[in-house]
Amino acid sequence: MKENFLSLKSNLTQSAEGWEKFYSKPNPWGYVGDFNDRIRNQIIINLVRWSKRKKALDIACGEGSLTKALSPYVKSIKAFDISSRAIESAKKNYAAENIEYFQQYMKEFSSKMGTFDLITCAEVIYYLKPQEIEKVLAEVQKSLAEGGYFVLTTRTDYWFGFDEFVELLQQYFTIVTIVPVWRPDNLFYKAVKRAFSIFSPFLDRVYRSWLLSIDPRKPGMCAYVCMGLAAVS
Numbered sequence: 175m176k177e178n179f180l181s182l183k184s185n186l187t188q189s190a191e192g193w194e195k196f197y198s199k200p201n202p203w204g205y206v207g208d209f210n211d212r213i214r215n216q217i218i219i220n221l222v223r224w225s226k227r228k229k230a231l232d233i234a235c236g237e238g239s240l241t242k243a244l245s246p247y248v249k250s251i252k253a254f255d256i257s258s259r260a261i262e263s264a265k266k267n268y269a270a271e272n273i274e275y276f277q278q279y280m281k282e283f284s285s286k287m288g289t290f291d292l293i294t295c296a297e298v299i300y301y302l303k304p305q306e307i308e309k310v311l312a313e314v315q316k317s318l319a320e321g322g323y324f325v326l327t328t329r330t331d332y333w334f335g336f337d338e339f340v341e342l343l344q345q346y347f348t349i350v351t352i353v354p355v356w357r358p359d360n361l362f363y364k365a366v367k368r369a370f371s372i373f374s375p376f377l378d379r380v381y382r383s384w385l386l387s388i389d390p391r392k393p394g395m396c397a398y399v400c401m402g403l404a405a406v407s
């Protein structure tokens with residue numbers, strides 16, 4: 175396990191002040207609402223839209239694009255982030271009647287917040303130290319209602335290697351599926367992403383409607399891939 179993640183990735187920060195500064199301009203990543211963001215959200219939605227998930231929690235929601243995308247598929251969704259600016263922006267740009275946004279540190283997250291049928295944690299845990307990651311996983315496991323589902327998206331090449339990370343997850347969850355992705359600095363990925371950005375409006379529509387047309391409950395169809403983690407009971 176790498177000793178000091180922050181020294182390796184100096185552009186990453188984990189202090190609240192750092193995040194506040196980061197969110198001083200809206201959409202600091204530049205990706206909110208773009209093709210990749212929408213496709214990622216659609217993939218996550220596809221995992222969860224087949225069963226009714228009443229109560230959801232989005233951990234470290236940032237400016238709320240995933241939270242908003244999930245909101246039609248759940249009865250209520252709570253979403254928190256360390257940055258009050260991100261939360262303000264989420265309330266302004268990604269509001270819905272069933273979403274409750276609030277500012278909170280990850281370390282304050284515990285099963286005392288209640289149980290949830292769906293918990294999402296997207297692109298966050300690599301900002302935490304390994305011990306903190308393990309604590310979050312343990313709290314998520316305790317916070318999942320029976321049959322609850324945890325969807326985690328993360329890079330596995332920071333703190334942990336892939337195998338080590340999967341082993342860690344298996345202590346807490348039954349792994350349903352893992353979706354492999356290219357590293358963002360991979361040249362092939364960059365080329366494909368560039369091509370996608372040029373053809374984005376068209377491809378986006380085609381891909382989204384294709385994803386939405388897949389209904390594994392219809393005769394002759396089946397669910398081939400599904401991703402996510404369910405708590406080990």
Ligand SMILES: C[S@@+](CC[C@H](N)C(=O)[O-])C[C@H]1O[C@@H](n2cnc3c(N)ncnc32)[C@H](O)[C@@H]1O
Pocket residue numbers: 188193233234235236237239240254255256257260278279280281295296297298301
């Ligand atoms: C890469 S963004 C991901 C945002 C959102 N989940 C998404 O996928 O679009 C990482 C988010 O984690 C939040 N974050 C980082 N450390 C945190 C902590 N200790 N507690 C709560 N939120 C934290 C940051 O403020 C930031 O919004």
